[in-house]
Amino acid sequence: MTSPIAGGVDCDLHPAIPHLTSLLPYLDDYWRDQVTTRGMTDLISQSYPPNSPISARPDWRPATGKPGSNLAELRAQALDPFGVRFGICNPLFGVQMVFSEDMAVAFARALNDWLVKEWLDKDDRLRGSIVIPLQSVEQSVVEIERCAQDKRFVQVLMLVMGDMPLGKRAYWPIYATAERLGLPIGIHAGSSYHNPPTSVGWGSYHIEDYVAQAQAFQTQLTSLIVEGVFARHPNLKMVMLESGFTWLPPYLWRLHKFWRGIRMETPWVDRAPLEIVRSNIRFSLQPVDAPAEPEVLNRLFDHMQSDELLLFSTDYPHWQFDGDAALPEGLSDDLVKKIMIDNPFATYTRLKEPVAQETMP
Amino acid sequence: MNIQFREQSGAAASAASKTVVTTAIADCDIHPARATATELHPFLAKRWHEHLAIFGKHPYQGMMEGPPYPKAQPNASRRDAYPPEGGPQGSSLSFMQQQHLDPNNVVLGVLNPLGTGQGIRNHELATAICSAINDWQIDKWTSKDSRLKGSIVVANEDGPSAAAEIRKRAGDKNFVQVLLLSRTVEPLGQRRYWPIYEAAEEVGLPVGVHAFGFGGNPITASGWPSFYIEEMVGHSQCQQAVLASLVLEGVFERYPRLKMIMIEAGFGWAPSLSWRLDKNWKRLRDEVPHLKRLPSETIRDHIWWTTQPMEDPERRDHLLELIEWIGWDRLLFATDYPHWDFDEPSRVLPPGISEVNREAFYLNNAVKLYGLA
Numbered sequence: 220m221t222s223p224i225a226g227g228v229d230c231d232l233h234p235a236i237p238h239l240t241s242l243l244p245y246l247d248d249y250w251r252d253q254v255t256t257r258g259m260t261d262l263i264s265q266s267y268p269p270n271s272p273i274s275a276r277p278d279w280r281p282a283t284g285k286p287g288s289n290l291a292e293l294r295a296q297a298l299d300p301f302g303v304r305f306g307i308c309n310p311l312f313g314v315q316m317v318f319s320e321d322m323a324v325a326f327a328r329a330l331n332d333w334l335v336k337e338w339l340d341k342d343d344r345l346r347g348s349i350v351i352p353l354q355s356v357e358q359s360v361v362e363i364e365r366c367a368q369d370k371r372f373v374q375v376l377m378l379v380m381g382d383m384p385l386g387k388r389a390y391w392p393i394y395a396t397a398e399r400l401g402l403p404i405g406i407h408a409g410s411s412y413h414n415p416p417t418s419v420g421w422g423s424y425h426i427e428d429y430v431a432q433a434q435a436f437q438t439q440l441t442s443l444i445v446e447g448v449f450a451r452h453p454n455l456k457m458v459m460l461e462s463g464f465t466w467l468p469p470y471l472w473r474l475h476k477f478w479r480g481i482r483m484e485t486p487w488v489d490r491a492p493l494e495i496v497r498s499n500i501r502f503s504l505q506p507v508d509a510p511a512e513p514e515v516l517n518r519l520f521d522h523m524q525s526d527e528l529l530l531f532s533t534d535y536p537h538w539q540f541d542g543d544a545a546l547p548e549g550l551s552d553d554l555v556k557k558i559m560i561d562n563p564f565a566t567y568t569r570l571k572e573p574v575a576q577e578t579m580p
Numbered sequence: 581m582n583i584q585f586r587e588q589s590g591a592a593a594s595a596a597s598k599t600v601v602t603t604a605i606a607d608c609d610i611h612p613a614r615a616t617a618t619e620l621h622p623f624l625a626k627r628w629h630e631h632l633a634i635f636g637k638h639p640y641q642g643m644m645e646g647p648p649y650p651k652a653q654p655n656a657s658r659r660d661a662y663p664p665e666g667g668p669q670g671s672s673l674s675f676m677q678q679q680h681l682d683p684n685n686v687v688l689g690v691l692n693p694l695g696t697g698q699g700i701r702n703h704e705l706a707t708a709i710c711s712a713i714n715d716w717q718i719d720k721w722t723s724k725d726s727r728l729k730g731s732i733v734v735a736n737e738d739g740p741s742a743a744a745e746i747r748k749r750a751g752d753k754n755f756v757q758v759l760l761l762s763r764t765v766e767p768l769g770q771r772r773y774w775p776i777y778e779a780a781e782e783v784g785l786p787v788g789v790h791a792f793g794f795g796g797n798p799i800t801a802s803g804w805p806s807f808y809i810e811e812m813v814g815h816s817q818c819q820q821a822v823l824a825s826l827v828l829e830g831v832f833e834r835y836p837r838l839k840m841i842m843i844e845a846g847f848g849w850a851p852s853l854s855w856r857l858d859k860n861w862k863r864l865r866d867e868v869p870h871l872k873r874l875p876s877e878t879i880r881d882h883i884w885w886t887t888q889p890m891e892d893p894e895r896r897d898h899l900l901e902l903i904e905w906i907g908w909d910r911l912l913f914a915t916d917y918p919h920w921d922f923d924e925p926s927r928v929l930p931p932g933i934s935e936v937n938r939e940a941f942y943l944n945n946a947v948k949l950y951g952l953a
Contacts, residue, residue, distance in 0.1 A: 272866075273860065380801040381802045383803045384800050384803060384805045384810070414798060414801055417767060417825075419767045419768065419821050420765060420796075421767075422821070423825075423829060424828055424867055427767075429864070430824050430828075430853075431821055434817035435817075438799070438800035441814065442805050446807075463856060465855060466852040468893065468898065469848025470816070472891035473816055473846050476890075480920075481652045483652075509855050515905075518901055
């Protein structure tokens with residue numbers, strides 16, 4: 220196995236909300252009353268059934284409660300063993316699934332406040348992603364601006380499967396806000412389930428949904444690139460989280476070929492898709508969808524033609540690797556340093572900024 | 581792609597009809613078109629002529645005419661491919677021979693008719709049009725040029741009637757495969773489509789899944805995108821979902837002699853998808869206990885890919901490594917004639933490939949798969 224080096228950044232940690240009722244202290248009177256009076260159940264997404272093997276590594280599965288819901292365990296199992304300086308928390312809670320804008324706004328806001336109080340305040344290595352109520356672009360912008368005052372929020376979090384392709388112009392106010400505030404957009408595996416998870420409808424199995432996440436990332440990258448998001452926002456960084464990356468080279472070869480053929484359809488795309496990805500898009504390391512042989516993986520890294528694309532992640536507590544083998548076999552020392560330290564710090568520029576203990580409004 | 585390949589008039593036309601590709605090739609994706617809207621009528625019951633005139637095809641999409649995303653070229657086809665006698669590109673056998681089959685030394689051309697009875701909500705109409713298209717392929721194409729072979733087009737949303745059409749054509753040497761489209765109502769591994777696979781296995785024909793079609797589902801998991809390029813690139817993501825479904829539903833466990841061909845959706849995604857399926861199958865196999873083998877092994881044994889549109893890396897050696905991972909014995913050369921994103925036979929492979937692999941790629945894999953040796 221390849222040893223991690225100290226001082227890195229784990230870019231994909233999943234602290235779990237024990238239950239919807241854990242948000243009650245962070246909701247206003249109206250929503251607290253709604254949750255209790257209507258007997259609302261927990262917002263658990265089908266994307267990650269808590270008992271599914273991929274939702275928690277066997278040795279990371281707690282005796283009771285949801286995987287990832289205990290700070291002491293996250294320290295002992297993820298932060299300490301990999302010696303990271305920072306760990307970025309990406310809560311996966313089903314606020315994106317609800318259909319009411321108002322409810323989504325209330326829950327997203329409560330979730331972000333919960334993350335600050337229950338996690339960020341308790342370990343200075345932890346950083347957060349701002350969960351937004353994408354059901355309302357206007358309110359998403361409000362929530363980003365509110366949370367961004369706390370420098371421990373280092374990115375905006377969206378899901379890869381939602382209501383509309385992410386390049387659509389309706390979402391651009393979110394991107395303008397993120398770019399202005401120095402926040403990358405993190406796009407994580409998962410679905411609002413407002414559309415079927417594949418272009419041929421609903422598959423039969425959980426494994427089918429999970430495999431399909433990679434295809435969803437591909438269609439989203441196409442949308443973001445050809446709609447012109449990065450022509451309008453050249454300094455905006457986007458990070459594909461839990462996306463897999465071995466699909467990237469052949470995907471780009473195809474996109475590039477079609478872009479050359481029909482670029483007249485989207486004349487505002489001012490750079491080749493390959494160049495846009497190299498300058499604006501990053502990928503979390505896990506999962507590594509590749510054979511264990513280092514030769515194949517090293518060929519894949521060569522196909523990517525850049526050592527700046529990958530950001531270290533354990534995807535804790537999801538089960539992507541065993542033991543300490545977060546870094547696949549056969550990586551050079553230089554590449555390990557790039558993946559663990561240089562690339563994350565270059566992407567998440569807020570990690571270098573001093574954190575003043577301000578209270579969010 | 582998207583360029584004028586050869587002059588088609590005057591002195592240049594006679595030059596173009598001479599063989600310029602010296603290696604004999606199979607073209608596993610040729611699109612024959614109808615010259616007129618009524619060209620199918622001789623093969624279609626009269627009630628359907630009237631029905632089509634009044635109600636149209638009533639497909640799983642909104643447009644009465646034309647595709648949801650306007651193509652890059654008229655009929656998505658090369659501007660130099662209009663036949664001199666009129667009609668859309670791909671509608672004239674003599675011009676197809678002159679422009680493509682002869683100069684490119686095509687010794688086997690597999691016809692994949694599009695815009696047929698597939699993706700139509702009225703399944704009875706779908707069945708009638710598909711059967712007519714099959715008769716039309718024999719009448720207009722395969723009986724007139726022995727290099728051309730047809731595909732049994734079936735009403736892909738209606739398993740039993742599709743199976744009946746396949747059995748009706750059993751043993752007919754005009755046909756070398758069953759043709760499905762990728763954009764279906766449900767993923768193609770699901771049980772409603774199993775009668776198709778059962779019949780194909782029974783009559784000993786491979787099943788091709790060509791990109792495109794209408795199934796009512798947006799091509800992304802986040803709804804409908806804006807642009808034609810998103811649909812075109814998206815066909816490869818769609819095909820990945822199709823293949824994942826076929827594997828995970830256990831189609832190849834149930835039909836162990838079934839062979840399938842992924843047509844016009846790229847092949848570059850195959851290794852990564854296989855690795856992802858393998859990795860997650862190891863974690864989640866309790867959910868799919870009917871699967872007895874690694875998904876990658878199933879794919880290696882049962883799946884072929886047509887080449888066009890070839891992925892086009894900056895470094896050609898990367899393409900060769902990718903093909904090594906898939907297997908030189910699994911690719912079937914295709915041009916997509918007369919469509920605009922035609923791959924030029926003489927230009928798709930870089931030098932330095934062994935003669936055996938080159939011949940497998942251009943011809944031998946197809947001859948073997950289609951049982952024409």
